[in-house]
Amino acid sequence: MIRLSTQLLVVLAHVYTASSQSCPDYSTYSKTRHEPFSSGRYALSSARPPPECRTFNSSALESLLQSASDTIADPDLLRLFQNTYPNTLDTAIKWHGFAANNSEEELTFIITGDINAMWLRDSANQLQSYLPLLEPSPDFISLASLFRGAINLQSRYILTSPFCNSFQPPPESGLGPSPNPASDSDIVFPPYSPDQVFECKYELDSLASFLQLSTEYHEATHDSSFFSKFSWLEAVKTILATAKAMTAPTYSPITNRPLSSPYTFTRKTTRSTETLPNDGLGHPVSPTTGLIRSAFRPSDDSTTYQFLIPSNMLFCRYLASASLIASAINQSSLASEMMDFSNSLRQAIQTHGVVSIPSGDNGTTEKVYAYEIDGFGSSLLQDDANLPSLLSAPVMGYLGAADPIYTATRNRVLSTKNPYYAHGELLKGVGSAHTGPGKVWPMSLIVQIMTSEDDDEIRGALKEILQSTDGLGLIHESVDGWDGSKWTREWFGWVNGLFGGMVLDLGRRKPEVLKESFQ
Numbered sequence: 001m002i003r004l005s006t007q008l009l010v011v012l013a014h015v016y017t018a019s020s021q022s023c024p025d026y027s028t029y030s031k032t033r034h035e036p037f038s039s040g041r042y043a044l045s046s047a048r049p050p051p052e053c054r055t056f057n058s059s060a061l062e063s064l065l066q067s068a069s070d071t072i073a074d075p076d077l078l079r080l081f082q083n084t085y086p087n088t089l090d091t092a093i094k095w096h097g098f099a100a101n102n103s104e105e106e107l108t109f110i111i112t113g114d115i116n117a118m119w120l121r122d123s124a125n126q127l128q129s130y131l132p133l134l135e136p137s138p139d140f141i142s143l144a145s146l147f148r149g150a151i152n153l154q155s156r157y158i159l160t161s162p163f164c165n166s167f168q169p170p171p172e173s174g175l176g177p178s179p180n181p182a183s184d185s186d187i188v189f190p191p192y193s194p195d196q197v198f199e200c201k202y203e204l205d206s207l208a209s210f211l212q213l214s215t216e217y218h219e220a221t222h223d224s225s226f227f228s229k230f231s232w233l234e235a236v237k238t239i240l241a242t243a244k245a246m247t248a249p250t251y252s253p254i255t256n257r258p259l260s261s262p263y264t265f266t267r268k269t270t271r272s273t274e275t276l277p278n279d280g281l282g283h284p285v286s287p288t289t290g291l292i293r294s295a296f297r298p299s300d301d302s303t304t305y306q307f308l309i310p311s312n313m314l315f316c317r318y319l320a321s322a323s324l325i326a327s328a329i330n331q332s333s334l335a336s337e338m339m340d341f342s343n344s345l346r347q348a349i350q351t352h353g354v355v356s357i358p359s360g361d362n363g364t365t366e367k368v369y370a371y372e373i374d375g376f377g378s379s380l381l382q383d384d385a386n387l388p389s390l391l392s393a394p395v396m397g398y399l400g401a402a403d404p405i406y407t408a409t410r411n412r413v414l415s416t417k418n419p420y421y422a423h424g425e426l427l428k429g430v431g432s433a434h435t436g437p438g439k440v441w442p443m444s445l446i447v448q449i450m451t452s453e454d455d456d457e458i459r460g461a462l463k464e465i466l467q468s469t470d471g472l473g474l475i476h477e478s479v480d481g482w483d484g485s486k487w488t489r490e491w492f493g494w495v496n497g498l499f500g501g502m503v504l505d506l507g508r509r510k511p512e513v514l515k516e517s518f519q
Contacts, residue, residue, distance in 0.1 A: 023053035026091050027114050030474055030490045040076035041519050042466060044473035047083040048090055055093040058143060060133045061086055071507050074518045076466050083473045085500025087113075088126040088493040094118075095173035096140075096149055105230050106140065107156075108149030109169050113491035116178045117198035119166045120154055121298060122494045124209035125387065128216060129497030132504055136221040147217040148226060154210050155235035161192045162207070162242040163263045164200035165296070185268035187280065189261075202263045204246070204294035204311040205388050207239045211318035212396075214325060224328035233331065236322065240337065243315065246294075249287030249375075265295055273301035273433055282306050286375025290348035298386035299434040305372035305380055309353040310388040313398040316345040354405055355379050368409040369393070382420055383413040385430040385441030385478075387498075392447045401451050414448065424481020427464050431478060435488055439478035442468050443495045446475075446502045455513060458506070463518050465499070475499050 026049060033045040048054070065082050072078040092111050099105035110123040127150055130143055137144040157167045169175035177195050188200045214232065218224065227233070245262040252259055264280030276282045282295055285306050292315060293306040323338035352373060359366040369390050370379035383390045391413050394401040401407075413430060416423055420431045422440045430444035431437065445461045452458055468479045470487060475496050477489035506514055 023049065027491055030472065033471060038075045038079035038473070040074060040079075042076045042469070042471060044076050044079045044083070044469065045471060046079070047473040048086065054086075054090045056089040056096070056146065058089060058130075058133065060135075060143070061089060061130070064133065071511065071514050072503070073515045074466075077462065077503075077514070077518060079473055080466065080469065080475075081500055081503045084475055084496035085129065085503070087474070087496035087500075088129065091491070092126060092493045093146065095169060095175060096146065097172055099152070099170075100172045102230070105152055106145050106149035107153045107170055107172060108146050109153060109173055109175070110150060111493075113493040114489060117166045117168065117180075118153070118157075120157065120206040121165070121203065121209040123150055123154070124213035125494045126497050127213060129501040131216055131220055132501075134217070134220040136223055144217075144221060144223075147213070147221075151210075151214055151217060151226075151232065152230050154213070155231040157196075158207070158210060158235045158238055159231060161190070161197050161200060162238050163188075163190060163202040164192055164197045165203045165206045165300070166198040166201075168194075168196055168198050182267070182269075182274070187264075187266045189264045189280070199300075201265065201296040201300055202246075202294065203296045203298065203300070204243070204292050204308060205298045205314055207243060208311065208315040208318055208388070210235065210239065211322040212314070215318050215321040218325050218328075219321075224325065227325050228329040233326075233329075233334070236326070236334065236338070240341065243292050244341070246292050247290065248293075250281070250284035251287065253287040263295060276302055283374060284376070289352045289373070289375040290344055291352060291373075291375070292345070297384055298388060299384055299432045301384075301433050303372055305374040305378055307352070307373045307375060309349060309369055309371060309373065310383075310390055310393070312345055312349055312353070313393055314388040314396050316342050316349065317396055317398045319345070355381070357381065359408075366408045367405050368412055369405060381412070382418050383430055384420060384432045384434075385444035385447075386432060386434070387443065387447070389413075389430070389444075389447065391430065391444065391451065394451050395447060401453075410451065422481035426484050427468055427479055427481045429461075429464070429481075435478040438481055439488070440468075440481045441478045441495075442475050443477075443498060446495070446498050450502050450505055453509075455510065458510060458513055459516070459518070462513075466518055 036046055037043040068081055094111045095109040097107055099107055110118055112119055112122045127147055134143050168177040180198050183199055192200050261281050265276050266280040267275040269275055291307040291312050294303055294308040294311045296302055319338050320342035323335040326335035353369055354367050355370050356365045356367055371382050372380040388396055390409050393399050393406055399406055422431050422438050427440040429440040431439045431441055442465050445465050449458050449461045468484055470484055476487040477492045480486035
């Protein structure tokens with residue numbers, strides 16, 4: 001096999017950036033309709049950019065898209081799948097190259113879509129959609145290289161600013177940093193450089209997503225040696241130190257005096273969810289839980305009570321699986337530390353994150369997972385559409401969908417007992433404080449499908465998703481439950497990939513549903 005030189009590969013990595021002036025701006029492109037339209041009732045637009053403007057090409061992906069008509073009968077569902085599943089590869093691989101100080105270290109800079117920055121959580125989930133196509137390969141032009149590059153770049157980000165969630169392009173890319181006007185007034189401890197960091201909201205799920213991405217690459221490729229070559233081990237040690245530091249309570253358990261916090265954040269804003277109370281400390285938390293604090297949710301909104309249960313679930317789940325990587329590269333002491341911490345978190349979640357609530361008028365109660373708690377007895381009984389969520393607990397592999405506490409939680413989440421559940425005439429589903437009451441996030445409908453074995457429930461959610469795109473053929477961030485023409489974010493790579501992955505999951509679990517018409 002001919003091996004291309006590093007210099008040539010870097011040139012190839014810049015092809016899209018160099019030619020982008022002749023390609024349409026995808027934020028504009030994705031807000032307009034393009035022929036040919038699907039032949040179904042929704043006449044969905046063709047939303048893929050021209051082949052020469054796609055940011056990464058995969059023959060395996062193209063083969064899958066071409067064969068999709070063999071398994072998907074409905075023309076609108078077929079078009080929506082063919083638009084959404086490739087969206088990250090088509091539009092969001094902003095740069096793929098090598099580290100300046102190591103010609104063997106691959107780097108991948110992945111934007112969220114309409115925001116020109118790399119979120120740890122979003123980029124990990126965007127690649128997760130392509131796990132069915134991931135195969136071991138040393139080649140730079142392979143999906144495996146994209147995964148390795150993202151893990152390497154995320155390692156760099158974590159070592160640079162472990163409390164931050166969103167980052168600027170690496171200097172090697174030649175892409176300059178993007179301004180974030182919302183951060184101009186931020187007062188953050190520890191401080192960060194805006195040339196390296198786009199935003200510094202500490203979210204536990206961001207660190208967990210790095211562990212998830214690492215685990216999924218390892219399980220798909222069995223490529224253990226990769227994790228001992230660059231900065232992965234140091235990043236994991238930094239994650240452990242950061243997470244353990246954030247188990248610190250507000251008050252000393254010995255003197256009851258307030259303690260200094262490893263992280264604080266304040267911002268001048270008119271939105272309460274964009275800053276933390278108590279001069280950036282957040283609301284007080286108890287010293288007795290053993291849980292990890294999270295200042296912000298996966299939605300980038302501030303937590304009410306900082307023990308965010310879904311994020312602790314995700315961290316617990318993937319800290320355990322990532323410990324197997326540490327074992328595989330002969331880091332037995334680190335592996336034991338990771339597994340012990342994961343086990344203690346699981347015990348803490350089950351002890352403190354489960355609450356008893358009234359289940360009827362006869363005085364009976366049922367146990368459900370709280371969304372957030374403070375350890376003092378306060379709990380927030382809701383869910384948010386962003387992942388990790390309580391609804392997604394089986395998807396993240398924390399527990400099984402038949403778990404009785406999860407089942408009771410799911411029933412509550414998917415009802416008007418959840419303050420962010422919108423029961424609209426057009427769409428019914430979970431929303432988020434990020435976009436306000438009445439807005440359904442199709443992401444929640446996708447997760448509802450992925451956690452259901454009920455064919456009628458799955459059909460109903462699929463129909464609602466199909467009528468939620470305003471004819472544009474892409475999944476939006478949120479949609480008004482009563483008016484499908486009111487939506488947010490025309491270009492949101494994560495949810496598009498999640499929809500495509502859900503369709504592939506249905507192809508394995510419920511192939512007969514994909515043979516149906518939703519007209």
